[in-house]
Amino acid sequence: MKFNKTLENINTYEAGKPIELVVREFGIEPKNIVKLASNENPYGCSPKVQKAVCDIVSNMALYPDDSMMKLQNALCSKYEIKEENLIIGSGSDQVIEFIMHAKANTNAKILINSVTFAMYEIYAKHVGAQIIRTASQEHNLNEFYELYTQERPDIIFLCTPNNPTGDAIDTQSMMEFLRKIDKDTLVVVDCAYMEYGAYKDKSKKVTPKELVEEFENVIYLGTFSKAYGLGGMRVGYGISQSNIIKELYKLRPPFNITTLSLEAASVALKDEEFVNNCIALNFDEMKRYVEFANEQKIDIIESYTNFVTLCLNNTQNSSFISNALLQKGMIVRDLSSYKMNAIRVTVGTKEQNSRFFELASELL
Numbered sequence: 001m002k003f004n005k006t007l008e009n010i011n012t013y014e015a016g017k018p019i020e021l022v023v024r025e026f027g028i029e030p031k032n033i034v035k036l037a038s039n040e041n042p043y044g045c046s047p048k049v050q051k052a053v054c055d056i057v058s059n060m061a062l063y064p065d066d067s068m069m070k071l072q073n074a075l076c077s078k079y080e081i082k083e084e085n086l087i088i089g090s091g092s093d094q095v096i097e098f099i100m101h102a103k104a105n106t107n108a109k110i111l112i113n114s115v116t117f118a119m120y121e122i123y124a125k126h127v128g129a130q131i132i133r134t135a136s137q138e139h140n141l142n143e144f145y146e147l148y149t150q151e152r153p154d155i156i157f158l159c160t161p162n163n164p165t166g167d168a169i170d171t172q173s174m175m176e177f178l179r180k181i182d183k184d185t186l187v188v189v190d191c192a193y194m195e196y197g198a199y200k201d202k203s204k205k206v207t208p209k210e211l212v213e214e215f216e217n218v219i220y221l222g223t224f225s226k227a228y229g230l231g232g233m234r235v236g237y238g239i240s241q242s243n244i245i246k247e248l249y250k251l252r253p254p255f256n257i258t259t260l261s262l263e264a265a266s267v268a269l270k271d272e273e274f275v276n277n278c279i280a281l282n283f284d285e286m287k288r289y290v291e292f293a294n295e296q297k298i299d300i301i302e303s304y305t306n307f308v309t310l311c312l313n314n315t316q317n318s319s320f321i322s323n324a325l326l327q328k329g330m331i332v333r334d335l336s337s338y339k340m341n342a343i344r345v346t347v348g349t350k351e352q353n354s355r356f357f358e359l360a361s362e363l364l
């Protein structure tokens, strides 16, 4: 059977291995498995969220509120924006998909960083668009601008802090870059880890309100999957001027967020204290990874997120190391598919991290 030509060279996204799979493949008991592969919040979500979701769990027969009023209001007041500036997706992944379908076709060009979130490329390929990558590992805005003037891309993706490297763009430089981009080029600023980045360094903080007020061609992306501890609930959002949001809405399937997810995200936003505590713990624990890397004499990229990227030496192989860790029940992310001899490790709880150091030092 023939399928769409655009699907021919798509490699399906390899999600972090779920615990269930390691149980099945290696016969390890779930309690002995540690997953530090998908940058989830190791402390989970606010207890208030769990309670709120339990309270409405009897209410699953009816379709969700398709206007998403409660979550819309909560996000609008947090970011001081209007409803017309906001679209909510089943993860920010879904918003990326809307963006791609709204703006790109088989002739489109998409400019992305050399090493960045894999889904940009996959969604671009869905519509048959061409991918253009920078050469630098970190976002180099001069190089972005050079490629922009040469190639005239339809969409530019900036990911700050970046996944899977953890580094972040200086916000002032980014604003200057955005001012030089013509109004017909859509710029996506993916801030999946912004809660962490902004906490660590104010000069990396991106405010969606400022973007919306100044630019008619920029969209900010946020998610509940990382700092808010709701990866299992699939809620993300895009913030931009209403002319863009209106187009994205045409692509949104009805009821794309479940009742439980809407409730969870709304309540999670109201418990900033919980999230801030998690972020503080994250950076405390991250210090141990820096020490570990120094002891092992391997490079660690300075991270503005809840994960670290450990760049291995020539004598070590990231696929081998991550596989060996997996067989011991430690799930991390091998970055060889990003052409890096590195592993990405989510900063876990104190116990999870200690376990990582113990297992990794036997292998490195």
Ligand SMILES: *Cc1c(COP(=O)(O)O)cnc(C)c1O
Pocket (backbone or CB within 6 Å): 090, 091, 092, 093, 094, 117, 159, 162, 163, 190, 192, 222, 223, 224, 225, 226, 231, 234, 235, 236
């Ligand atoms: C995790 C992540 C997302 C999206 O996650 P969702 O769970 O789909 O909201 C988007 N961008 C980056 C860079 C991410 O790491």
